[in-house]
Amino acid sequence: MRxxxxxVGLFALLGxxxxxxxxxxxxxxxxxxxxxSMRFDSSVFGLQVGAPVVFRGVRIGQVTAxxxxxxxxxGVSVPVTAQFDRxxxxxxxxxxxxxxxxxxxxxVARGMIARLAxxxxxxxxxxxxxxxDSSRASAARPTAAGSGLPSxxxxxxxxxxxxxxxxxxxxxxxxxxLAALAQSARRLMAxxxxxxxxAHTADAAQAVQRLASRLERELVxxxxxxxxxxxxxxxxxxxxxxxAQQVGRAASAAQDQALQMAEASAPLLAELxxxxxxxxxxxxALRQATAExxxxxxxxxxxxxxxxxxxxxxxxxxxxxxxxxxLLLRGRAAAP
Numbered sequence: 600m601r602x603x604x605x606x607v608g609l610f611a612l613l614g615x616x617x618x619x620x621x622x623x624x625x626x627x628x629x630x631x632x633x634x635x636s637m638r639f640d641s642s643v644f645g646l647q648v649g650a651p652v653v654f655r656g657v658r659i660g661q662v663t664a665x666x667x668x669x670x671x672x673x674g675v676s677v678p679v680t681a682q683f684d685r686x687x688x689x690x691x692x693x694x695x696x697x698x699x700x701x702x703x704x705x706x707v708a709r710g711m712i713a714r715l716a717x718x719x720x721x722x723x724x725x726x727x728x729x730x731x732d733s734s735r736a737s738a739a740r741p742t743a744a745g746s747g748l749p750s751x752x753x754x755x756x757x758x759x760x761x762x763x764x765x766x767x768x769x770x771x772x773x774x775x776x777l778a779a780l781a782q783s784a785r786r787l788m789a790x791x792x793x794x795x796x797x798a799h800t801a802d803a804a805q806a807v808q809r810l811a812s813r814l815e816r817e818l819v820x821x822x823x824x825x826x827x828x829x830x831x832x833x834x835x836x837x838x839x840x841x842x843a844q845q846v847g848r849a850a851s852a853a854q855d856q857a858l859q860m861a862e863a864s865a866p867l868l869a870e871l872x873x874x875x876x877x878x879x880x881x882x883x884a885l886r887q888a889t890a891e892x893x894x895x896x897x898x899x900x901x902x903x904x905x906x907x908x909x910x911x912x913x914x915x916x917x918x919x920x921x922x923x924x925x926l927l928l929r930g931r932a933a934a935p
Contacts, residue, residue, distance in 0.1 A: 631685040632660075635703040636748040637713045637727065638668065638676045641755060645725040646715065652681045653716075654729040659687040662727060680748065681727060703749045710735040713751045 643665070652660035660683035670676040688702040692709075703711075709731060716728040735752065 632682045633685050633688065633702055634663070634680060634682050634748050635751050637679045637681065637751045637753050638670075639679060639715060639753055640670065640674070640676050641715070643677050643679065643715065643725065645717070645723045646679070646727070647724065650718075650724070650726045652683065652727040652729065654687075654691065657687070659683055659691075659729070679727070701749065703751065706731075707749065707751055708737060710737075711751060713753045714756050716756065 646662060646665075648662055648664065650662040651658045652662065660681050662679055663682045664680040666678045666680075668676050668678050683703065685702060688706065692702060692705055710733050712730055712732050712735060714728050714730075715725050718724040718726050729751075
């Protein structure tokens with residue numbers, strides 16, 4: 600019996616050691632931690648000490664304590680203290696964070712918020728869910744709670760918001776309004792107005808039926824006329840298409856003739872261009888000859904001056920002979 604008891608005891612000791620190792624490995628007893636406080640205005644029934652604190656599915660801490668605190672006249676809030684793993688918080692902040700610096704205030708300044716969430720619908724147990732909201736980011740440091748711990752802002756869940764809205768509804772007044780509406784409907788249906796309305800509706804339906812019958816009779820010939828008109832229009836379009844093709848062929852022929860005429864008149868155009876160039880050269884020569892400083896114009900001016908002097912000498916000679924004709928016989932007297 601003793602060897603069997605020894606084996607059972609050894610097996611029990613090994614199982615206990617494995618259990619302790621699993622507990623120590625899962626709870627990280629020797630990890631550095633940091634505490635913070637959260638205030639919830641609604642009921643926290645279902646939240647227990649040791650409940651997980653989760654950031655987007657990753658457990659980064661656990662609830663360690665509860666309390667009660669006054670909140671205004673007649674109001675009470677529930678402060679919840681939680682303990683966080685500093686290594687995981689440092690991963691949220693990223694590199695560049697000092698080892699001795701408080702991490703929760705830095706995360707709150709970046710917009711960290713806390714809300715209650717349900718672990719299971721069957722048990723009703725709750726846990727704390729954390730998230731980062733960029734719209735709440737602020738450079739201001741969070742205020743410390745009464746215990747001196749940094750405070751994480753909280754917000755209600757969608758279910759809690761819906762419950763608050765339902766609690767704000769005046770169900771009694773809504774019931775009274777529905778009863779008054781039903782009573783008014785009964786009075787309206789009991790009077791003669793519904794019967795008259797039904798009669799008017801029947802008359803209107805008969806009028807619509809007569810109108811439909813009339814339209815059906817008149818639309819048959821109209822449809823035939825429309826088909827004939829469409830056939831005529833289709834034929835006219837075909838004729839227009841043929842005319843367009845003929846116009847296109849005529850335009851193509853005219854273009855070919857114009858090209859042929861241009862090719863035939865190419866030598867004539869060359870001769871005209873040569874004549875225009877020669878005329879331009881002659882005009883330039885004339886402009887050069889008639890210029891004020893040209894040789895031709897200067898020679899013409901000197902010739903005109905010589906002719907003018909000769910004419911003046913002839914005039915003087917004729918005047919002298921007219922006054923003294925004997926000079927033709929004797930000549931001019933010699934100078935003394």
